[in-house]
Amino acid sequence: xxxISRRKFVSxxxxxxxxxxxxxxxxxxxxxxxxxxxxxxxxxxxERARLRIQKQHLPxxxxxSHEGKRVLFYDDLIKNKSVTLNFFxxxxxxxxxxxxxxxxxxxxLLGDQVGRDIHMYSFTLKPxxxxxxxxxxxxxxxxxxxGWTFFTAKPQDMETLRRxxxxxxxxxxxxxxxxxxxxxxxxxxxxxxxxxxxxGMAQAKWIAETFEWMVHPEQPRVQPS
Amino acid sequence: xxxxxxGEKVSRRRYKEMCEAAKNRRELIAAGxxxxxxxxxxxxxxxxxxxxxxxxxxxxAQIQSPGxxxxxAVKTDNPPSSGQNTSPGTNQNCVPGNQxxxxxxxxxxxxLTVMPLAxxxxxxxPTPTEDPNTAxxxxxxxxxxxxxxxxxxxxxxxxxxxxxxxxxxTTSFSPNLPAQTxxxxxxxxxTRSPGPTYKAVYGAPQLTRNINSLPSITQKNNTGxxxxxxxxxxxxxxxxxxxxxxxxxxxxxxxxxxxxxxxVLAGFNSTNPPNGDINESLATLWYHDHRIDFTSQNTYKxxxxxxxxxxNLDTGDETTGFRLPSFPQFDIPLAFTDKVFDPDTGEMVFxxxxxxxxxxxxxxxxxxxxxxxxxxxxxxxxxxxxxxxSRFYEFFLTGNVGGTGSPTTNPFFLIGTDGNLIPAPVQxxxxxxxxxxxxxxxxxxxxxxGQTLYLENRLNQINGQGPVAVDSQLFxxxxxxxTECTTVLGPTTPAIKPAGAGDLILQFRVTGPKVKDNSxxxxxxxxxxxxxxxxxxxxxxTFKFDRxxxxxxxxxxxxxxxxxxxxxxxNSSEHWLLTNLTGDWTHPVHxxxxxxQILNRNRVAPTVPADKGRKDVTQLHPNERVELxxxxxxxxxxxxxHCHNVVHEDHAMMAxxxxxxxxxxxxxx
Numbered sequence: 001x002x003x004i005s006r007r008k009f010v011s012x013x014x015x016x017x018x019x020x021x022x023x024x025x026x027x028x029x030x031x032x033x034x035x036x037x038x039x040x041x042x043x044x045x046x047e048r049a050r051l052r053i054q055k056q057h058l059p060x061x062x063x064x065s066h067e068g069k070r071v072l073f074y075d076d077l078i079k080n081k082s083v084t085l086n087f088f089x090x091x092x093x094x095x096x097x098x099x100x101x102x103x104x105x106x107x108x109l110l111g112d113q114v115g116r117d118i119h120m121y122s123f124t125l126k127p128x129x130x131x132x133x134x135x136x137x138x139x140x141x142x143x144x145x146x147g148w149t150f151f152t153a154k155p156q157d158m159e160t161l162r163r164x165x166x167x168x169x170x171x172x173x174x175x176x177x178x179x180x181x182x183x184x185x186x187x188x189x190x191x192x193x194x195x196x197x198x199x200g201m202a203q204a205k206w207i208a209e210t211f212e213w214m215v216h217p218e219q220p221r222v223q224p225s
Numbered sequence: 226x227x228x229x230x231x232g233e234k235v236s237r238r239r240y241k242e243m244c245e246a247a248k249n250r251r252e253l254i255a256a257g258x259x260x261x262x263x264x265x266x267x268x269x270x271x272x273x274x275x276x277x278x279x280x281x282x283x284x285x286a287q288i289q290s291p292g293x294x295x296x297x298a299v300k301t302d303n304p305p306s307s308g309q310n311t312s313p314g315t316n317q318n319c320v321p322g323n324q325x326x327x328x329x330x331x332x333x334x335x336x337l338t339v340m341p342l343a344x345x346x347x348x349x350x351p352t353p354t355e356d357p358n359t360a361x362x363x364x365x366x367x368x369x370x371x372x373x374x375x376x377x378x379x380x381x382x383x384x385x386x387x388x389x390x391x392x393x394x395t396t397s398f399s400p401n402l403p404a405q406t407x408x409x410x411x412x413x414x415x416t417r418s419p420g421p422t423y424k425a426v427y428g429a430p431q432l433t434r435n436i437n438s439l440p441s442i443t444q445k446n447n448t449g450x451x452x453x454x455x456x457x458x459x460x461x462x463x464x465x466x467x468x469x470x471x472x473x474x475x476x477x478x479x480x481x482x483x484x485x486x487x488x489v490l491a492g493f494n495s496t497n498p499p500n501g502d503i504n505e506s507l508a509t510l511w512y513h514d515h516r517i518d519f520t521s522q523n524t525y526k527x528x529x530x531x532x533x534x535x536x537n538l539d540t541g542d543e544t545t546g547f548r549l550p551s552f553p554q555f556d557i558p559l560a561f562t563d564k565v566f567d568p569d570t571g572e573m574v575f576x577x578x579x580x581x582x583x584x585x586x587x588x589x590x591x592x593x594x595x596x597x598x599x600x601x602x603x604x605x606x607x608x609x610x611x612x613x614x615s616r617f618y619e620f621f622l623t624g625n626v627g628g629t630g631s632p633t634t635n636p637f638f639l640i641g642t643d644g645n646l647i648p649a650p651v652q653x654x655x656x657x658x659x660x661x662x663x664x665x666x667x668x669x670x671x672x673x674x675g676q677t678l679y680l681e682n683r684l685n686q687i688n689g690q691g692p693v694a695v696d697s698q699l700f701x702x703x704x705x706x707x708t709e710c711t712t713v714l715g716p717t718t719p720a721i722k723p724a725g726a727g728d729l730i731l732q733f734r735v736t737g738p739k740v741k742d743n744s745x746x747x748x749x750x751x752x753x754x755x756x757x758x759x760x761x762x763x764x765x766x767t768f769k770f771d772r773x774x775x776x777x778x779x780x781x782x783x784x785x786x787x788x789x790x791x792x793x794x795x796n797s798s799e800h801w802l803l804t805n806l807t808g809d810w811t812h813p814v815h816x817x818x819x820x821x822q823i824l825n826r827n828r829v830a831p832t833v834p835a836d837k838g839r840k841d842v843t844q845l846h847p848n849e850r851v852e853l854x855x856x857x858x859x860x861x862x863x864x865x866x867h868c869h870n871v872v873h874e875d876h877a878m879m880a881x882x883x884x885x886x887x888x889x890x891x892x893x894x
Contacts (some may be wrong), residue, residue: 045406045448045572046446046447049574050445051448057577164578167574180774181775182580182775182776184775184876191445195577196577200776201783202776203785205784205787206784206788209787217453218441218476219477220477220480221453221473221786222788223473223787224366
């Protein structure tokens with residue numbers, strides 16, 4: 001596609017299957033949805049839901065890992081996996097060191113589950129400063145083990161990703177201030193559509209336990225009185 | 226040393242945040258930044274037309290998508306699915322009139338559903354046991370407490386038994402939408418959401434076997450949200466901890482939990498033996514899923530219902546006791562939920578990636594979008610419940626909609642807050658409720674025969690933070706707040722919309738037959754006295770509800786199922802100070818086990834009727850300190866305190882505590 005921008009291509013691709021939707025076609029109220037020959041109906045309810053989450057929240061943006069490897073966010077990092085997602089930046093001296101050090105404790109508690117059942121990902125909020133080398137050193141400083149990967153990207157892509165996975169504030173002034181950035185850790189089991197989040201500064205033992213529920217939701221639990 | 230508005234010491238970092246937030250607000254307001262062009266210039270708006278901040282209406286959080294680069298028009302005329310963005314919703318969530326992400330639905334064509342009464346069963350197999358029957362698959366934290374106190378009065382197998390299966394099923398919310406796949410409760414007569422309504426009676430203990438029969442979590446059959454692992458809480462009940470439905474005890478299919486509901490007044494085994502304090506009588510309770518981290522998704526998906534509790538005064542028979550309108554014919558539970566639907570498929574959606582609070586643009590009552598209800602010209606009791614996730618309502622009784630002249634506002638009577646009867650009915654123009662709160666009201670339709678009236682929500686709320694900034698009823702003195710939406714709407718948008726300009730949610734058609742009304746006029750009614758609050762507290766504890774780098778916290782700490790943060794001494798009184806440092810956010814704070822009374826808000830005794838009664842949820846407004854009085858009686862074990870904006874709750878704004886015979890002295894748990 002030499003003469004069509006990626007932006008335009010996405011726009012066209014998105015418009016095509018939706019043309020048949022009743023609202024876009026301006027059909028009157030009360031049109032039965034069951035009779036709509038919209039493309040999504042070929043999928044099951046569950047497949048549609050998974051696709052909706054992917055389209056709204058899990059963009060397939062290009063990222064670069066601390067090892068210099070180029071990956072796509074959805075295809076390579078998220079699809080068919082259980083993951084944890086959080087943001088940091090290397091010269092952050094307030095919340096990031098606390099969260100990163102805490103996640104290192106979580107990784108230790110989870111042992112060899114990380115990299116096998118659970119994939120931990122951290123994304124820089126300052127991709128313009130945090131080069132591959134910077135994030136590699138940052139990762140090393142906190143003793144991250146295999147299974148926990150750090151990423152940078154084009155600033156615009158990283159900003160899109162941050163919003164897509166809900167790491168933003170409703171107050172625009174606060175949202176611009178990176179020292180106040182969101183310290184939560186998003187966790188999710190993509191194929192089962194189990195998504196929630198926990199504070200990155202919560203007790204490491206409890207964070208580790210919540211991550212395990214994401215992988216093994218079939219286990220009951222009781223908390224002794 | 227740095228201090229906040231309450232004169233409390235804060236960290237240097239917190240102080241810096243507070244100063245910056247205030248400065249930013251002043252600058253934006255001073256600059257009169259209300260147009261999109263201004264925001265664009267300031268760098269607060271992105272090129273594609275989205276505000277820099279995340280969209281407030283959930284399920285519309287969007288990936289920034291390609292679009293025209295222009296910074297001129299606030300309103301976009303693009304239909305929701307024009308290809309301009311790849312998700313449901315529009316580009317601008319804070320502009321009234323341009324919020325309709327869900328497909329259009331025709332209001333007032335479907336009659337209101339009144340949930341049937343829950344059906345009892347003669348026996349349960351296997352028979353309930355005092356200790357958890359782990360071998361049979363039961364998941365319960367501890368033995369039943371009630372039979373250990375008095376096995377004659379509270380037999381392990383009480384006289385009233387229920388078996389509730391939690392199942393997936395399909396239902397219709399509107400004739401304009403396809404069938405929705407949701408979760409509900411099946412008492413043996415079919416699955417429904419809201420679940421069947423319990424009719425419980427003081428002095429008649431009962432047991433419910435809650436069985437998880439939801440689809441397997443490990444199969445790829447999720448409908449997009451919800452965790453098929455449950456814990457069913459009976460909200461507001463004076464219940465033993467093992468049967469309370471704690472968020473940290475949960476189970477998938479095919480496990481079950483037997484929950485023992487003693488239906489006994491607070492004080493029965495302490496201050497007021499043997500029957501408890503009549504002034505602690507409860508009336509309108511509700512049950513809902515409380516699974517940690519997934520409560521918002523699971524209740525949104527349908528796991529809740531009503532539990533109405535009666536005694537020899539509040540009898541449910543309008544010819545006896547307080548003579549309130551008879552249950553269930555003229556005493557109607559109403560659950561108000563708001564939801565969002567995919568504009569293309571019409572399927573219910575939920576924003577899994579929201580940390581602030583979820584709002585919908587479709588309003589349901591008892592599981593139907595904008596139903597109508599035919600009533601007779603007489604008095605009715607309505608029990609209004611806000612199951613959340615995050616919306617606050619202020620209900621008015623609006624008449625003359627679409628007629629000549631202006632819509633009218635008609636008074637009615639408030640008789641209960643959080644479902645507990647207040648000392649005497651109060652005539653009001655409106656009632657406000659937040660997530661998990663309930664109010665009981667009496668509406669007299671006698672003089673409206675042949676007319677149409679509406680329950681109208683006139684409260685202006687545009688994101689998870691709570692009602693908009695300028696709220697004349699509650700805190701006119703507050704400085705306006707700066708959020709994505711208030712910046713667009715302007716800082717002086719009032720919280721209450723004009724009559725007829727709000728959301729008409731439920732239509733009353735006063736066209737039913739004229740029937741005899743044996744209920745007593747609210748002007749002549751008196752209910753219970755308020756329990757005293759003059760006991761010297763054993764301890765005063767402080768709870769700061771805060772947001773630290775987007776993480777919802779209580780006293781700077783986060784929910785942890787493995788830690789009890791403090792220990793209450795059984796049968797003691799305490800004062801709890803709830804403070805809200807989050808500035809722009811309202812937190813509906815809920816405490817399990819015992820009700821409380823509000824002693825003061827910012828050191829001023831309660832002024833509005835809704836604050837004067839017994840409560841189990843207290844709205845904690847921005848920059849407020851609320852002092853509560855508690856007596857923790859009778860039962861032992863673990864309970865939580867949490868924000869009941871369930872999105873905040875699921876993101877750790879909760880703490881576990883427990884009751885033991887001794888108690889501790891932790892003042893800031």
